[in-house]
Amino acid sequence: MxxxxxxxxxxxxxxxxxxxxxxxxxxxxxxxxxxxxxxxxxxxxxxxxxxxxxxxxxxxxxxxxxxxxxxxxxxxxxxxxxxxxxxPQRAPLTRQLLGLEPSEELIDTRPLGERVYDEIAACVSTVMVFGHYRIDEQLAAEHLGVSRSVVREALMRLRDRGLVEKEPYAQWLAGPLTAQEITEDYELRAVLEPQALQQTAPQLSRETLLDMLDHINSLQAAPDQASRQAVDRLEHDLHVRCLAGLRNRKMAALIQQCQSPINVSRIFFEALRMGIDEATLVEHRLIIESLLHGNLDSAALNLRDHLLRARERTLQRLKVLSVLPEPDLAPYMTRLS
Missing domain, CATH: 1.10.10.10 (Winged helix-like DNA-binding domain superfamily/Winged helix DNA-binding domain)
Structure with missing residues (x-):
């Protein structure tokens, strides 16, 4: 709860x-x-x-x-x-046995709505490549110990991201994320994100770009040991942080709605623990280095090339994931197909 x-x-x-x-x-x-x-x-x-x-x-x-x-x-x-x-020592897990400070705030650190949103988003993102699911608002509210209005607000935000949709009879649905949808999303991103980057790049400080480059360097030093958190940050740096502040709100919303294929790479990474591939890191480096040198046209072209290459990698990963076991479902989710 x-x-x-x-x-x-x-x-x-x-x-x-x-x-x-x-x-x-x-x-x-x-x-x-x-x-x-x-x-x-x-x-x-x-x-x-x-x-x-x-x-x-x-x-x-x-x-x-x-x-x-x-x-x-x-x-x-x-x-x-x-x-x-x-x-093995089996005992009821307490703060004392785990060595957690009595006054330490464990996990209740963010607003309730944010935590509910993240909870449902994680569950939806994990299973959407495996099939078609229904989400029950009431069961979600009971499971998470919140009101239905909090759950509904989270689901509406996920709808804005293109992760769920709502049927006329008030059923919330998630998935399936198909090869056709992935292809279409990447085609749109390859058009929109380079254009958005040219608009937002002048707002990026050299310090920010160097920080991104340092992160790429650390991953290239040990790609097989990359953590999920480090990979998430790599994607966030390029596709969220670099595009933040886009004045065209409709473009920004459409880009956000088309980023669900990122979930395929995240699930693939978690399932197979293969680290991050060198090609992805090289492509990210080319974009950031172009921005550092003030060459916005080159950065935009490299971003487009990266997205088209990422599309092919993602489609290959989707094939691999299709033969893996379906992860456990949250109690408020039901598989439809």
């Missing part, structure tokens, strides 16, 4: 929820406050952090990749930063 939050900084509000969970657990493990061998299971952690299993699962995956927790024969993970042979 989601609960009302206390005032916090803007920085805390901007952090992804799985990132907040990961950071809280990571700090406790590295500081030696968390009990070694303690079994971490999604459902109890979700309850402790007042969230669903989706961000908890993402946080645990990142901690496992970092070697701070390990798999064992039973269900869940063991706190095991040293990689030792430990006897």
């Amino acid at each position: 989601l609960v009302e939050e206390s005032p916090v900084s803007d920085d805390a509000r901007g952090a992804p929820r799985y990132g907040l969970i990961r950071s809280a657990l990571r700090d406790a493990i590295l500081a030696g406050r968390a009990v070694p061998g303690l079994v971490l299971v999604e459902a109890p952690l979700a309850q402790l952090f007042s969230t669903s299993r989706v961000p908890v699962r993402q946080a645990l995956t990142l901690l496992h990749e970092e070697g701070l927790i390990s798999r064992f024969e039973g269900r869940g993970y063991l706190i095991n930063p040293q990689g030792l042979e430990l006897e």
Whole structure:
């Protein structure tokens, strides 16, 4: 259940929820406050952090990749930063056992509406490539512990992004994200985003662009070790941050509606853990370097080329995902086909 939050900084509000969970657990493990061998299971952690299993699962995956927790024969993970042979310790998960500070705000850091929006968006984005689903407003409200109006507002925002649609009889639907839709979205983006970049580029400071380039450098140094959070930031830098401030609101809305194929790459990354491909990083670098040199025409052309190449990569990934098992559904979602 989601609960009302206390005032916090803007920085805390901007952090992804799985990132907040990961950071809280990571700090406790590295500081030696968390009990070694303690079994971490999604459902109890979700309850402790007042969230669903989706961000908890993402946080645990990142901690496992970092070697701070390990798999064992039973269900869940063991706190095991040293990689030792430990006897699993099963106990009700509490702040004390996990080494979390008593006064620490765990996850209730952003406005309730934002957290509900992120929760539903994560669930929809994860399954939309696997089929066609119905979302029940009332069940979502009960599951998340909020009013239907909060859920409805979140769904309306997702409709604006093109992630859900509403039928005449008040049913909310999500998916399927098909090869044809991906192709059409990328064709539109290849026309609109380069034009938008030429309009917004003059507003980008050199400091901002260098920060983006530094992030690309860090990924190129170890592409196989890229975290989900780092990959998300790469896409956000180019396709959101660089295009922020676009004066043409209709163009901005249409670009946002066409960015759902990004979910394919995100799901592909989570399912196969293959890191990020070098071609994507090179394409991002060419765009940012062109902007740093003040060559807006070159940046726009490179962005168009990147989007067309990304279309082909995404279509290939969609084929791979089609043979993978469908992820668990949120209790308020029903598969239609």
